[in-house]
Amino acid sequence: MRIASWNVNSLNVRLPHLEQWLRERAPDVAALQETKLEDSRFPDDALAALGYHSVFAGQKTYNGVALLSRMPATDVQIGIPGFEDEQRRVIAATFGDLRVVNLYVVNGHSVGSEKYAYKLRWLDAVHGWLASERLRWPNLVVLGDFNIAPADRDTHDPAIWNDDSILTSTAERAALRRLEGLGLADSYRWFSDEAGQFSWWDYRAAAFRRNLGLRIDLVLASEGLRPRATGAAIDREPRTWERPSDHAPVWLDID
Template sequence: MKIASWNVNSLNVRLPHLERWMADSGPDVVGLQETKLDDERFPGAVLEQLGYRNVFHGQKTYNGVAILARGREISDVQMGIPGFEDDQKRVIAGTVDGIRIVNLYVVNGQSVGSDKYAYKLRWLEAVHDWIAAELKVHPEMVVMGDFNIAPDDRDVHDPEIWNDDHILTSTAERAALQRLLGLGLHDAFRLHTDEGGIFSWWDYRQAAFRRGMGLRIDLTLVSDALKARARASGIDREPRTWERPSDHAPAWVELG
């Protein structure tokens, strides 16, 4: 089973890219972030015609998440973090062939010390507690999404810029991610390589993609029960080269 995560940065704009990429790479399960569509406008029927069942949790202009599964039922769907009051549509979970899929669009946080940064840390704490409970019920789990956190200095193009005081790489954000991993989750990408300089996001500005100025902030995490089955993982840079691309590339893990 190939499971992928992609922040499409507007599904309305990027639907042709998604169709092309799914035809080329054949993922079995896809988690989308930043669909930026309210539920009435989600192209569920189009995706069904492509062979993908789908569930979604969206809002106009901002945020929005979805799970797509090729020819498979998506059951026990959860939208939002239980017990955490939040108007932003950032979380969706469902079970596909016995594997619990948790798809997250983590808060950006704006800048260290801001109100949005404090909200990000509260949000991550709520996610931690929820996933801790979910793992007791669903030991076979993949947690994926745009985490808006680069795990360590290998995952940034310039550690002098992306340092402890910078959003996406600050000490508190990285600690929150490590606390999540401490539940028994593993960064699938790092199960297969220690190499640095492989990124999933590049700013639209400053010709960042062409100059290799990126971050790895899109992650696929596998639970202890799936670790041995995670036989490959990577990032597909090709869609970032297409015309009018998302600023993110798909991250994926393949389970044997």
């Protein structure tokens, strides 16, 4: 079973890329972020033609999340229970014995800003919710665009991306570790300790060609799934396509 995540950075623009990628990589579950579409415009018919069921929560121009799957989703949850938020950043569903939570984590803009404070509040709310989800669902996968690079090896230059920088600040990384403390692991690191492996590259300064990136797209999985895990990857190829998303898909394979 392949469980994937991709920040498509506008499904309106990237739908042909998504269709090609689904045909070539054939994930069983795919979590999308930044769909940037109102629900009435979501291309569920086009995706159904490729064999995928869709559940989604979108808004015009910003944010938007979706789960695509070979089997129908059950127990769908949109948003963080008890956390009032107009931004469409969270969708969860169950597929067989697997609970999948798709997050588009707040960027935060800059350390100390109002958006940064919102990011930390949002992550605290996610932690509280996932603590209860973890009790309900032994096989839990939390994936998406986390907008946090877990460690220095997940940045192209730790001198730039340091404790005072957005996406790598002390408080953001501490919030990510709290999520991992619920019994979730960064599944990519089950298979690779290598530094310099990234999932996001800025459009500017030829960042992709120069590999000036960050690894901020993550698949956190219950430790109990580790014996079933057979591989994890960052798929750089779609980042080479014409008019690409600035993110690459990531995935975890489990038996």
